[in-house]
Amino acid sequence: MTPSTSPAVLGRHPGMLERLGLHRRELRAWAMYDWAASAVQTTIQVAVFPIYFIQVAGAEFAEPQANQYLAYANSISIAIVALLSPILGAIADYSAVKKRMLGTFLGVGVTAAALMFFIERGDIVMAAALFVAANVAVSGSFVFYESLLPHIASEKEIDRVSTAGFAFGYLGGGILLAFNLAWIMYPEIFGLTASPTLPTRVAFASVAIWWLAFSLPLFRRVPEPPRMLEEDERKGVNPLRAAMRRLRETFQELRGYKQAFLMLLAFLIYNDGITTIQKMAAPYGTELGISQSALIGSILIVQFVGVPFSFLFGWIAGRIGTKRAIFAGLAVYAVISIFGFFMQTATHFFILALLVGMVQGGTQALSRSLFATMIPRHKSGEFFGFFSVFSKFAGIFGPLLFAFMIELSGSGRYGILSVIAFFFIGGGLLALVNPAEGERVAREADAHTRIATVPASA
Numbered sequence: 514m515t516p517s518t519s520p521a522v523l524g525r526h527p528g529m530l531e532r533l534g535l536h537r538r539e540l541r542a543w544a545m546y547d548w549a550a551s552a553v554q555t556t557i558q559v560a561v562f563p564i565y566f567i568q569v570a571g572a573e574f575a576e577p578q579a580n581q582y583l584a585y586a587n588s589i590s591i592a593i594v595a596l597l598s599p600i601l602g603a604i605a606d607y608s609a610v611k612k613r614m615l616g617t618f619l620g621v622g623v624t625a626a627a628l629m630f631f632i633e634r635g636d637i638v639m640a641a642a643l644f645v646a647a648n649v650a651v652s653g654s655f656v657f658y659e660s661l662l663p664h665i666a667s668e669k670e671i672d673r674v675s676t677a678g679f680a681f682g683y684l685g686g687g688i689l690l691a692f693n694l695a696w697i698m699y700p701e702i703f704g705l706t707a708s709p710t711l712p713t714r715v716a717f718a719s720v721a722i723w724w725l726a727f728s729l730p731l732f733r734r735v736p737e738p739p740r741m742l743e744e745d746e747r748k749g750v751n752p753l754r755a756a757m758r759r760l761r762e763t764f765q766e767l768r769g770y771k772q773a774f775l776m777l778l779a780f781l782i783y784n785d786g787i788t789t790i791q792k793m794a795a796p797y798g799t800e801l802g803i804s805q806s807a808l809i810g811s812i813l814i815v816q817f818v819g820v821p822f823s824f825l826f827g828w829i830a831g832r833i834g835t836k837r838a839i840f841a842g843l844a845v846y847a848v849i850s851i852f853g854f855f856m857q858t859a860t861h862f863f864i865l866a867l868l869v870g871m872v873q874g875g876t877q878a879l880s881r882s883l884f885a886t887m888i889p890r891h892k893s894g895e896f897f898g899f900f901s902v903f904s905k906f907a908g909i910f911g912p913l914l915f916a917f918m919i920e921l922s923g924s925g926r927y928g929i930l931s932v933i934a935f936f937f938i939g940g941g942l943l944a945l946v947n948p949a950e951g952e953r954v955a956r957e958a959d960a961h962t963r964i965a966t967v968p969a970s971a
Contacts, residue, residue, distance in 0.1 A: 539665050540674050542734035546658050547678040548685030549727030552720045553651040555686035556693055557626065560812040562644065563795045564805050565713050570632055570640035577919050579637070580796045584916035586641045587792050590648035591909050595902060598656045600757070612737050615657035622650025623725045629717035633710065658731075664738040679874070680820055687816030689723050694809045770958075772951025773887040775942060780880050781903045783843055783939025786932045787873065789911025790849060794869070797853070797925040798862050807859035811866035818870030826875025835883045836948055842876030843936045843943075850933035854926050887951030889958040911935060 530536040535544065556562065563583055571579030601614060625646035632640045666674040693716040696703040700712040767774050798808045830838040849868050856862060884900055915928035922928075 535674075535677050537665075539734045539736070540677070542730035543658075543661060543665055543674070544678040544681045545685075545727050546731045547682035549724050550651050550654060550658075551682035551686030552689040552723045553622065553626065553647060554682075555690045555812060555816060556716055556720050557629070557644070557647055558651075558792060560690055560795055560809045561693055561697070561713060561716050561805075562629070563792075564799050564808055565632070565710075566637070566640050566644065567796055567799050568805075569634050569710055569713075570637045572634050574637070576800045577923055577925060580793075580800055580925055581916045581919050582637065582641060583644075583796055584793060584912040584919075586644050587648070587912045588909050588916075590645040591652070593645070593649050594652040594656075595909065598653065598902060601653065601656060609737060609739060611657045611660055612732060612735070615654050616732065618650045618654035618657070619724070619728055622647050622654065623721045625650060626717055626721035626724065630714045632714070632717075661731075661735055661738065665735060679823070679878070683816050683820050683823075683874070685723075685727065687813055689719065690809065690813055690816065693719065694806065694813065697809065698806045770888060770951065770954060772947055772954070773884060776880075776884050776887060776946045776951070777900065777903050779939045779942035779946065780884065780900075781939075782942065783846075783936050784877065784880065784904060785909070785911040786846060786850075786935030786939065787876065789915060789932050789935070790846070790853075790869065790929070791873065793912060793915050793925075793928070794853075794865070797929055798856075800925045801856065803859050803862050807862060811862050814863065814866040815870040815873065818867060819874040822871045823874035823878055826872075826879060829875075830879055830882075835879050835886075836943065836946065839876055839879050839883065839943065840940060842872040842879075843940045845872045846876075847933050847936045850930055850936070853929040883946075883948060886948060887955050889955050 535541050566583050567576055567579040571582065574582070604610075604614075625643045629640075629643050629647075632643070662674065662678075696705055697712045697716065700706050703712070705712045705715060767777070795808050795812070798811070799805075826838055826842070829841070833841075845868055849865060852861070852865055852868070856865060881900070911932055914931050914934075915925070918928040918931045919925055
């Protein structure tokens, strides 16, 4: 399937829609899924649910211990997705069921979010199980969501369309979180005063509704890509066996691109620190006694500050280079870890949120683009499949280290400070990466491949 590249004449400003990567209905429908699913990431993974988990579901435990259980739940859910995603992705390619499998994960996730409405005081086991289910579902669905992108966007469009989905995710998650914050802070205005936990439980139900409703355009407008098989797979290769073989072959080829592989290892480590701060900041703030409204308000700061600063990081990379811009982001994250250790008040938490919002999206986006320059274009799909696996693994060890430091010290302060190790180690590996050499090797591979394939494609 070759996506159309002609701009659609839509609305009053078709030129602007084209520049944003939203000029066809299937592109807008695809981006809307990020809008839909990001509500899970903001309300459940980062802001509202972690606080509720500690204060209500884990009320029978000391806050550090409840925080520790949440860290374990995060690690378990990420590990499940990291192990399953490459296999499920390959099976979806083999059987042409990307949308069906996305819908399956969506159904599981929506059900888990809806059932969170029934979590009450002391229901920590139920809360942990639903939290893992929702995390696995949203992360798993993104494997299939992202795999649809190359089939609906041309090579010239793909960056803009991907960025549009990223921006939609920030906005969609932020908007629903703003509504959640409104009825949690002012329940009397919305008639949610029947019980102290009702506004928060309604927030969980709203995620289920939001996620389902705004996912519908994707299923209506985005076509299922055709089945794509390798030669031996046409002879009846088992889908699971084919998935394992592809994973092994991609790993073997990646090791031949030393700079790209080194970049991938660096990203795995420092992105683990980024993900840990993202997911454990709210529980840590709760442990320090910062109010729920202040914590959620801080997450809103991250959401809305992240949009312009992601674009700003792109400009900075053009001025000083992508690698140096990533180093700048990691330096800010090191400051965040140290600042978090000494944090005392809600004002401190707002400052921390501002710093995170300034560097979170830009650092991750530039890491992806730097990796892209050091891999052969003719194998970008395979290599980015492996990049996805590594990005899923990022986030397992940080929460485990966080939980271990709580076990040793009895406080989350040393947990947040320990995360700085990921930025130093990952930054050290990044310093060894030679982007120019990596790009040279990748372009040479492209050149040889083009020469070899000309006769076959003639």
